Amino acid sequence: MDIILQEDDGILVPPVNFSAVEDNCIYRSGFPQSSNFSFLQSLNLSSIICLCPEPYPEKNLEFLQFNKVKLFQFGMDGTKEPSTMSRSAITEALKVLTDVRNHPVLIHCKRGKHRTGRIVGCLRKWQNWCLSSVMDEYKHFAGAKWRETDVRFLETYDVSCVRHCLESIIYTNYGSTKRCFLCIEEILQKPLMTSVL
Numbered sequence: 001m002d003i004i005l006q007e008d009d010g011i012l013v014p015p016v017n018f019s020a021v022e023d024n025c026i027y028r029s030g031f032p033q034s035s036n037f038s039f040l041q042s043l044n045l046s047s048i049i050c051l052c053p054e055p056y057p058e059k060n061l062e063f064l065q066f067n068k069v070k071l072f073q074f075g076m077d078g079t080k081e082p083s084t085m086s087r088s089a090i091t092e093a094l095k096v097l098t099d100v101r102n103h104p105v106l107i108h109c110k111r112g113k114h115r116t117g118r119i120v121g122c123l124r125k126w127q128n129w130c131l132s133s134v135m136d137e138y139k140h141f142a143g144a145k146w147r148e149t150d151v152r153f154l155e156t157y158d159v160s161c162v163r164h165c166l167e168s169i170i171y172t173n174y175g176s177t178k179r180c181f182l183c184i185e186e187i188l189q190k191p192l193m194t195s196v197l
Contacts, residue, residue, distance in 0.1 A: 010038065012038050012039040012042055013035050013036055013038075013039055014029065014036060014039045015029035015030050015031065015032045015033065015036045015039075015040075015108065015112070016029065016030035016031075016111065016112060017029055017030045017111060017112030017113065017116075017141060018030075018039075018112070019141070021107070021120055021123070024104060025100070025103040025104050025105070026097065026103065026104070026105055026107070026123075027043060027045075027104070027105070027106045027107070028106070028107045028108065028112055028116050028120055028141070029106060029107075029108045029112045029116075030108060030109070030110060030111045030112035030113075030116075031050075031052065031108055031109070031110050031111075031112075032048075032060065032106075032108065034059055034060075034063075037063050040063070040067075040106070041067060043104055043106070044104060045067070045069045045104050045105065045106055046069065046070065046101075046102055046103060046104055046105060047069060047070045047071070047072060047096070047102040047103070047104075047105040047106075048064065048069055048070070048071050048072070048105065048106045048107075048108065049072045049073075049074065049093055049096055049097060049105060049106070049107045049108070049119070050071065050072070050073045050074070050108060050109075051074055051075075051076045051093065051107070051108065051109040051115040051116060051119065052073075052075065052076075052108075052109055052110055052115075053075030053076065054075075056071060056073060070102065072093070072096045072102075074089045074090075074092060074093045075089075076089055076090075076109070076115050087157065090118060090119060090122055090157065093107075093119055094119065094122055094123060094126070094159075097119065097123060098123070098126065107119055107120065112141065113141055113142045113143070113145065114142060114145075114147060114150055116141070117137075117138045117141050117142050117146075117150060118138075118150055118153055118154065120137065120138070120141075121134045121135075121137070121138045121150075121154040121157075122154065122157050122159060124137065125154070125157065125159045126159040131154075131155065134154055135151060135154065138150065138151070138154060
């Protein structure tokens with residue numbers, strides 16, 4: 001179902017398969033079209049994570065530049081073959097996603113289903129969601145075309161490297177005092193990234 005919001009001067013239309021992953025800070029969707037730009041402006045995005053390997057369209061780049069939105073592109077093929085699912089690209093995308101300095105952020109691929117679903121599923125594992133809930137969310141957005149290879153990937157992906165990255169970000173930004181170490185432990189015990197704010 002499409003979400004359409006009214007604005008004084010028109011209608012705001014979100015990209016296909018749009019949804020909030022975390023309220024006011026992480027969103028997911030299919031590839032944004034120019035008809036979605038007003039809606040994206042309303043989100044006050046700081047960053048976009050694109051999971052498609054193709055060059056980003058010029059009109060989208062102009063929109064990002066005009067609105068001072070950073071683009072992080074991790075070219076992942078939209079394939080069903082497990083051998084091409086790059087764990088390193090997923091990990092690098094998660095490092096960007098879990099860094100609150102990049103929020104609010106939109107994650108997208110072509111349709112907002114498989115590649116985006118893998119990233120969000122790995123994020124949910126990092127947030128300590130139970131595996132059945134991770135799979136339910138993935139299958140909800142993938143619909144009838146969910147892939148067994150994606151499910152196996154999500155089952156086996158190790159999120160500990162993302163935790164180490166977050167520890168490094170916190171340590172670098174807040175120093176090495178004893179209080180900081182207590183703060184890190186406190187933050188890492190909470191499942192939501194918004195606790196870092």
